[in-house]
Amino acid sequence: MRKQALILVALAAAILVPPAMAEDGYELWLRYDAPEAGIPYLPADVVTGCTAPSETIRKSLDELDIAFTSLAGEKLPQSRTAGQGSLILASADCLSSLPQSLQPDVTGLGEDGYAIRGVSSGGGKAILIAGESDVGLLYGVFDFLMRLSRGEDVRGLSVEQTPAVKLRLLNHWDNLDRHVERGYAGQSIWNWHLLPGRVDPRYEDYAHANASIGINGVSLTNVNADATVLTPQYLEKVTALADVFRPYGIKVYLTARFSAPMELGGLATADPLDEDVHEWWQAKADEIYAEIPDFGGFLVKANSEGQPGPQDYGRSHAEGANMLADALAPHGGVVMWRAFVYSAEEPEDRVKQAYTEFKPLDGQFRDNVIVQVKNGPLDFQPREPFHPLFGAMEETPLALELQITKEYLGFSTHLAYLGTLWKEVLSADTYAAGPGSTVAKVVDGELTNEALTAMAGVSNVGVDRNWTGSHFDQANWYAFGRLAWDPDASANAIARDWAALTFTTDPDVLDTIVAMMMQSREAVVNYMTPLGLTHLMGTGHHYGPALWVDDLDRADWTPYYYHRATEDAIGFDRTETGSNAVAQYAEPLREKWADVATTPDELLLWFHRLPWDYEMTSGRSLWEELVRHYDLGVQQAEDLAEQWQGLEGQIDPDRFAHVADYLEIQKQEARWWRDASIAYWQSVNGLALPEGAAPPTHNLDYYKSLEFPNAPGQGD
């Protein structure tokens, strides 16, 4: 009977190819396509240990229905008693209806942990998925189903997983008018105007996708915050979203505009030491928790890029954060206080300022404050050294903030898999407590024994049908979730898992796709900002090259500020003879990076200012090496497009064409970056091109003349 149904489905699938069935990316990595070699194992039925399943357990059962319908053509039957071949779901609250012998010991799996293992049942084998919490169980179900969908034989499985990081958040930089700052996938998925009257089913699809990769928190609004979201009118809308997310184990966070007590409360000040201000925030927190009892807390950008903050009143970041933390503490909420600050006045070296500001505050923050630090000291560049605050704050928990949306890596059109970038940061050794003091160990709390740990990813999600603008950018959302759960996971393995779920389980195709992904970020570094160069993008929108810009309101917003190229030399001296930013790192890094001879090529011009004819370890001059990197980047972009073309016929036509179009754009823009950069450097250094290097397609005036007033994602 089942076999007949399967044949029928297969036949029908061959006949029925309605347009709506086209692969459009909406289903992300949860397509539950049957693996090439067929599904290796089909449980006989599904059994839960609960008499009255929670909403979360019901979502787990729904997920099994969706997945098996797609993987095997029909749902698993639900049984009341476990037998041979059963799939058994159990959690601390969902045990009682199982026979004693099948009740697993779930204590110790932790808040979000789960186990999957074979058990004996009905005289044969069964598979148990167990969580201490219902959400842990849901995570286990997702893991199990994705393994099945990748073709893994789950019968011998013995998995025990607990997340390394407690709070695994997406940060949406979404405005209330649905503009997404640094968004390249259309408007915000939050339709504030229609909430709460219309709760778009997409909100649940979004929660579903996040839960499948372990994300357990969402900050809904832009860090450049609008106090309006804290009005009753908007909190009603936020509540509707929180209600959708709750069964998926996802908490809602909001960005708190520091001046809200003045803007909404009519107070004369937002001074964090003012009693009325404290009371206003306390009342606001109480108001929020009355509707959203599991509200996560506030994410705050203060005294940075024009945002109000405690320094407006002569108070420190710690005093500001603690005031909010006190308002949230009775309800169990946390404050995520961003360390992305730099002075509004003519600054010291911008990359030094967060450290300068926050290091002295170490130990001054409340227990429910976590300081959120970007991966590098500048701003989500294609490559930066890790942020010197990691390892430097011994008594303050630090959250790692990564940018999933590709503000500086070619928007959504360039393929740049960020798993490699993020792994570079996570595995970087801070040496804070001797060798092995990696950023990962700071972030997971191991190094300083922190209980409050967090990782935040600036979301790349928008209303585009495929969620992220490009199909490959889905991988960055996925990789963020995987790395927040397990910073030790390999970028390569994550890429392969994602591609198998997203495209196909064919191993040859996977080899190609994974190879493309693994080289992609380095390609971007090469054609945009090789050898430690940084922040050379078009001003404001960050689209395309603008190396020549040197006259903005703030010097540290100009590309010139970062490259400082003159006829003689190029680069930013961050050693003792310069800004000495290198001193913010622990030994032996400080010494290594202070010495040009021991600084790796990839960070060379980040730390050093060098003559154009400086001799590199390769024997080439710096100028020759620079041009060589640009050419390599262009070549790599061409390779990506060519590798993809080789997959024609092995990827569904719609997604194949979409990716191919984007790779073609990337190829052209890589060339544009290379040509504009070289034309500019030549205008500065007067040097001839190295032998064999092609001259830029256009002259420098042409590249300077290009304007993109309507580039997406701008920050106003």
Add this chain to the structure above:
Amino acid sequence: MRKQALILVALAAAILVPPAMAEDGYELWLRYDAPEAGIPYLPADVVTGCTAPSETIRKSLDELDIAFTSLAGEKLPQSRTAGQGSLILASADCLSSLPQSLQPDVTGLGEDGYAIRGVSSGGGKAILIAGESDVGLLYGVFDFLMRLSRGEDVRGLSVEQTPAVKLRLLNHWDNLDRHVERGYAGQSIWNWHLLPGRVDPRYEDYAHANASIGINGVSLTNVNADATVLTPQYLEKVTALADVFRPYGIKVYLTARFSAPMELGGLATADPLDEDVHEWWQAKADEIYAEIPDFGGFLVKANSEGQPGPQDYGRSHAEGANMLADALAPHGGVVMWRAFVYSAEEPEDRVKQAYTEFKPLDGQFRDNVIVQVKNGPLDFQPREPFHPLFGAMEETPLALELQITKEYLGFSTHLAYLGTLWKEVLSADTYAAGPGSTVAKVVDGELTNEALTAMAGVSNVGVDRNWTGSHFDQANWYAFGRLAWDPDASANAIARDWAALTFTTDPDVLDTIVAMMMQSREAVVNYMTPLGLTHLMGTGHHYGPALWVDDLDRADWTPYYYHRATEDAIGFDRTETGSNAVAQYAEPLREKWADVATTPDELLLWFHRLPWDYEMTSGRSLWEELVRHYDLGVQQAEDLAEQWQGLEGQIDPDRFAHVADYLEIQKQEARWWRDASIAYWQSVNGLALPEGAAPPTHNLDYYKSLEFPNAPGQGD
């Protein structure tokens, strides 16, 4: 064999219900769902008369494949020779391979016309679809397929159709940054940033939908124009869209910013009589036509609401329009010059100004200029009298501009079928050449024997999955196309056709849906602006009631300007004792509307200022009648929601829930409109509520306090 396949499909459909198959509205009225009673007729095969089919013919064949796959489970086979039961496609360029006896006489069907009729073939019957042009044939194919899908027996069909109006355009008010002015369906579908590198398949889906309802032109950009679209960088993008649209018979138009010669060309003036200005536009037109040989022309908003125009140089609208027309004429392009103008200074009665300005210019425009006039003299209100320019311009072709997007009728959440509104306008008698001089006869050119005729609809399309924000707003897009083709079509029949294609052919369900649609616009009039009141919406965004606003920069942007309510009276005196706007209409309308006794209730306060206790024909006082209309509107909104609830289980669950949510919002907002309006009127007239009328839920201060800074579609 075929029967087996059909059974298989039916069985499979019952088993396979993947999420992506859910009805989400993307396919519009082109779902090609098999009718309830089954498809009444299946041709044996399809035969064309052409040896080398044009792109348009290939689209026709593709459409048959898509439709029959969906309607009958498989494509029609293509045959080389016609036999019994064949479906024969022929056009002037696609005849030669048919036997002489089957070659239809296609002359006289006109540029876009088509015929569908039974013919004898192979000793039996066959069906012929014929167009003079290939596009006419495509229109015929769409008509045929939609008839089949509605369950019509096509065997006895004898249809001959030619459009009443030559240019049937959508006007997109889409900015280059993808913001849509007055858009309630998300961002613009034109992704300018990615064009031409990425040509989204949605552009073709859009063209496909338009072609199915006879739309043959698209103005891509906002009438509040940005000259940037005329730069080479953007014209390359426009060309990519024109290439997609061409096979569907759709021409591209652009909005021309009158000051473009200064902004792009560096000229010191944009004076239309300046030789350099003329040359600049001529060169620009030549540049456009070199890439887009069938470019439609320019749509222009000049000297209105801050837009530049010929009056900036003391020239008339005719001089401005003619200058552009001369630039386009060598290439066959047209200028659509909007009559929506009103003075930037303290004006005479705003509704008089377009007539005052344009009437004296009658006869001064070039042959390739058409003056585009909104349906009413104000601005797309829930109800206005028809625009007095219709019938008043004897020597100037006039295009009718309708607003498909519901700027003033509740955005996309309120159900308001506009077919009834548009029919009210089209069938209005201007009496310009005696009784029967309807607006429709002005627009189709019959009255003044114009060859250049046009109808334009301000698009309600955006990136929302269902295109128009709400499922029911698809009906307005559809109805616009149908009425532009045939202004004599009935609103009821159009609604029924649309609903049958969109939801179901079940006659009982259709009865309910059509009844809902037919009463919906009057419901909106009743709860927003009954008895001839107008323009009482929230300022700027036009969301919700704001009757009390009287202090904007311009008096004629305030609700107060339009209602003029005082303790004693309400309404705008447009008779001789007032602005005498009524004199712009022909007799006997002038006399009829000048007399309060012969003015219909629905236009009463548009033309007259009356005491609150004025006795209506009903015997009730004006105040009582007003309250009664508000209550009726609320009741009608409640009825809509209730009628829809009665269809649960007969509409697919996703669309059912979506519509139900919106109707619930409409119900609440109808109540808000009624309560806020009554609270305000009472604050002015001090009158008690009529017996039985419920007091407003909140006091007036509450309604005044509501703010919607992030309401969608605002005009900046």
